[in-house]
Amino acid sequence: MRTLIVGGVAGGMSAATRLRRLDESAEIVVFERGQYVSFANCGLPYYVGGVIKNRSDLLLQTPESLASRFRLDVRINREVTSIDRRERTVTVRDTLTGDVSTETYDRLILAAGASARAAPSGLTTSTLRTIDDVDHIESVLSARPEGATAVVIGAGFIGLEAVENLVHRGVHVTLVELSGQPLTPLDPEMAAPLLATLQEHGVDVRLGTTVLGASAGNLVLALSDGTTVDADLVIDASGVHPDTSLAAQASLRIGASGGIWVDETQRTSDPFIYAVGDGVQKTDAVTGEPLLVTMAGLANRHGRAAADSIAGQPEPAAPALGTSIVGLFGLTVALTGWSEKRLVAAGRAHRIAHTHPASHAGYYPGAETMSMKLLIDSETDAILGAQIVGGSGVDKRIDVIATARAGGLTASALTRLELAYAPQFASAKDPVNQLGYVADNLRAATSRNIQWHELAGALAAGAALVDVRNVGEFDAGSIPGAINVPLDDLRHRLADLPPGSLIVHCQVGQRGHTAARILAQHGFDVRNLDGGYRTWLAGDS
Amino acid sequence: MRTLIVGGVAGGMSAATRLRRLDESAEIVVFERGQYVSFANCGLPYYVGGVIKNRSDLLLQTPESLASRFRLDVRINREVTSIDRRERTVTVRDTLTGDVSTETYDRLILAAGASARAAPSGLTTSTLRTIDDVDHIESVLSARPEGATAVVIGAGFIGLEAVENLVHRGVHVTLVELSGQPLTPLDPEMAAPLLATLQEHGVDVRLGTTVLGASAGNLVLALSDGTTVDADLVIDASGVHPDTSLAAQASLRIGASGGIWVDETQRTSDPFIYAVGDGVQKTDAVTGEPLLVTMAGLANRHGRAAADSIAGQPEPAAPALGTSIVGLFGLTVALTGWSEKRLVAAGRAHRIAHTHPASHAGYYPGAETMSMKLLIDSETDAILGAQIVGGSGVDKRIDVIATARAGGLTASALTRLELAYAPQFASAKDPVNQLGYVADNLRAATSRNIQWHELAGALAAGAALVDVRNVGEFDAGSIPGAINVPLDDLRHRLADLPPGSLIVHCQVGQRGHTAARILAQHGFDVRNLDGGYRTWLAGDS
């Protein structure tokens, strides 16, 4: 059996190595149009920033190492240019010599990844996707050891990593982002700390802005906000789309999302052709709808799964949540599943819980505050998504929530997770348990909450706002219109409260919850401002 | 409705605060025989070590703060000495004056915790369980600012924390442990790094040893190994048992494990009496059998659950896994569920996977190696337990595995978890996914493995051992009897291999897996030494 693989990095090479382990006698040929295979795409930004010091650390395998260990026939500088499905052949072009040859296959795996969007016209941009890209960026930066300027287009995961690493290198960076916030998969109040962090680190952030054009060699860029900026380097991280060129040429089915359609065993509409990685369409774990997720974990897993299928032991793929994470100057941002804005756009009924717990027991030094948001299905109490921003411990909590979701646990069931506790690692009620308690109170209607963006409307409709923080906290900054009745005085000051609807709030939501319980039992119509002053402030910023 | 609560710390006070939130008009009285409530038991060792600097940080709440916020009637220095179930009263003794009074209840919650075992006779020991204990330890240590000596009895979680913190204070510590390893819930090969770490930090570890007696004032202790050791201080951390004294006096049902029997809603055999925390029996998540787990997370959760029950909204408790974690001089050790030794003792068929992955992508600086062990049900592929030892990222992985288990995910399903990956946090195949792959190969019989403790028997029965590491690794230390055929040479050297059963191994198991796949397909009867040389070495030590 002869299997050809197009693309020699995350998805393609994972398929190749697994296929070899399953089938010692298979003939396996990997075509890679670039000069490197099995490189650490995800490490590229950190090499630019000097965090990863040795370029060779990025090259996890070479054609030679793959040949000696896995008996793989890895051919670099070879681009597959077309597929003949009837003949089961592909055309291969040598990118150095231009020579063209034909190769036959019994099975074909497409793992060509994603393509960057076309650069804005008139602009010479770099992408940050390959070893060649970082070599180019390195040459520009070495030529300007001091005072270099860069424009990064796009404040997504890779754009943010590029910014951080350029700043590490002493480059003055302008970050241009079309939408109104960095990291658009986040809801706006969760993205607020990102913007603040970027600005604290001297990044010139231009939201709602695009690049219109540039002078020759990019020295001066014109932005849609009417300004111009200097740029020795322009990195386009504005997004990618699935590379479906070969699949389209071969008339394979393309999914509604624009990625190559595959079944649960990674098989395309042609039974002899499989596809994996950034080029393929995934299935959304929440709705079962078509979805694009361009993540290394899925590419690796689906690569292995394609090999399993070809070797005759298919394992159905799990749907995708899009769990992802990014570090930015010590801030960690992670998310899984759906956001509030996506739920709102889809008209799906949901509940929301915001909390701001400490990463570990407050009495043990070094705890850092994180902000968590949980999206919950109103009908089934299912976990629909989560977002977490903070420092240490963010990665742990997003993984626990993604795992709970994968195991079908409801939001309220998070209360019952038995997580590892010692004071330097967590709290006796872990932040995930605590988020579960908040969710459980919503489910049981023990509490009712109101979101930061609903507050103005509720106040306009006549509700009164009671800030139950202490006087010092209130004086240091409060929500316009709030009256201050500290929680510990509340029971004695019920008579001071206005009639009608009340909204209570504290700093993070926790004292507000106790206040709301007191007031509800005294007959008040009361809601707790979810996430308290902190979430409101983030949303308002 | 008048609810009395016995014990004012983790379980008792969690019940009290939740009950207040659910029922503003309830009468709630908490009796605590000590002078402090709501203190951070789990922080006590770190206060001894000077990590937690302020004694007041240990006191999370006071009777005053609990009165003003939760309208709780908290009575310290009050010991409940008996229960009259027929009259629904308890007898309370003032521990300062000796005065005795009677209090009536509609509902009673027992949250008296655990008791330390009786000290070996002739010995003046301290426990490390209360604020008074740390005040006493502090007074001994301040009186001997230099050269103080201590004996810690018991190398369990609290004993290890005590040792670490005494060493931080400059105390010379002897650790006396009856069993043959520290932290007996671990399997021996997983406990090996703990012993090494203790010894590296100058701790005199005496395994298989007990304290026989002491000279007056503990100055010299006689040990069962025939030696004597100096000790200004003896901390007994040899274990606790559920405090069932009140329950027994009132003839409440005591479970087979020795803890107070409760139903899933924390109700004892008396419908008006609830019990929570270290004093109660839990249900084992693996077998449904009676179990004792003395952990703060469960105490807090069950305290809240008792309040829910009393307020008429019972939530069935989840069974217990015993997830736990301890830090020791930078080493982190975590576990959940069953160990191999427990499974063997119970005669339960199981599979085992050991791995030694990096905490995050190897190409990103700072990754630390961890050792993981997964216990799997042979029939159902269910996750039965896990143990992890290492540095950063251990806490995350144990929580993910505990959550997967709670969600009913199988070991093979760990491969499909979509965990957050960026190179500073994880690997594209997270260690948990990777452990799933190993488990999945066992399930599918793609691989067969053999455990470190089975090796000697297999070799004696005639199997040959092939070390597939490179020559340098082999020369630096190898398993007696192994022949060295590096993986990358294996295909050319099949003729050099002895006939009959083969066992292959590498450093951690991963190259051994590829080697085993090659050999199996060439017709060899082959097994991979699980966890490789590293696990074998740990087990052998």
Ligand SMILES: Cc1cc2nc3c(=O)[nH]c(=O)nc-3n(C[C@H](O)[C@H](O)[C@H](O)COP(=O)(O)OP(=O)(O)OC[C@H]3O[C@@H](n4cnc5c(N)ncnc54)[C@H](O)[C@@H]3O)c2cc1C
């Ligand atoms: C800078 C950067 C940072 C990232 N960080 C993260 C991260 O932190 N976490 C995360 O989960 N993901 C991250 N990713 C995404 C991750 O790298 C991708 O999801 C993953 O590599 C996709 O795998 P793939 O096999 O589909 O494509 P790729 O790994 O991109 O491999 C596709 C290969 O196919 C080759 N190819 C394309 N067409 C042809 C052809 N016709 N003939 C021959 N060869 C061809 C290409 O040259 C390319 O080498 C990052 C990506 C980048 C660029």
Ligand SMILES: Cc1cc2nc3c(=O)[nH]c(=O)nc-3n(C[C@H](O)[C@H](O)[C@H](O)COP(=O)(O)OP(=O)(O)OC[C@H]3O[C@@H](n4cnc5c(N)ncnc54)[C@H](O)[C@@H]3O)c2cc1C
């Ligand atoms: C040093 C130390 C470190 C620990 N570290 C951890 C850790 O890292 N992680 C973890 O999960 N767990 C840890 N624990 C365990 C955790 O603290 C317990 O599981 C938890 O406190 C049990 O809660 P409880 O309410 O059952 O008992 P406790 O919190 O012990 O409270 C019981 C209270 O009841 C009082 N009492 C008893 N009898 C009477 C009576 N008759 N009348 C009035 N009052 C009475 C006692 O004085 C005591 O204050 C640690 C424990 C200790 C001692």
Ligand SMILES: CC(C)(COP(=O)(O)OP(=O)(O)OC[C@H]1O[C@@H](n2cnc3c(N)ncnc32)[C@H](O)[C@@H]1OP(=O)(O)O)[C@@H](O)C(=O)NCCC(=O)NCCS
């Ligand atoms: C590295 C690469 C070539 C894949 O190689 P691979 O050998 O399939 O993958 P890994 O090195 O992760 O090893 C996984 C295998 O080792 C096995 N394994 C891991 N630890 C083991 C252990 N301790 N004992 C036994 N087996 C073990 C796994 O079961 C798996 O084998 P299987 O697939 O047969 O089940 C491919 O992923 C690649 O090119 N990656 C670089 C590009 C990339 O991923 N970029 C994006 C991220 S930066």
Ligand SMILES: CC(C)(COP(=O)(O)OP(=O)(O)OC[C@H]1O[C@@H](n2cnc3c(N)ncnc32)[C@H](O)[C@@H]1OP(=O)(O)O)[C@@H](O)C(=O)NCCC(=O)NCCS
């Ligand atoms: C602290 C103690 C008094 C319990 O107080 P508590 O108020 O019940 O518990 P917490 O402070 O964790 O707060 C949890 C409550 O806040 C709510 N909450 C937390 N964050 C919230 C937020 N952001 N928004 C709304 N509600 C929030 C939770 O839902 C929960 O309320 P509920 O029980 O009504 O659902 C008790 O656990 C104790 O005495 N602990 C010290 C001893 C101890 O635990 N020792 C062992 C570990 S060292």
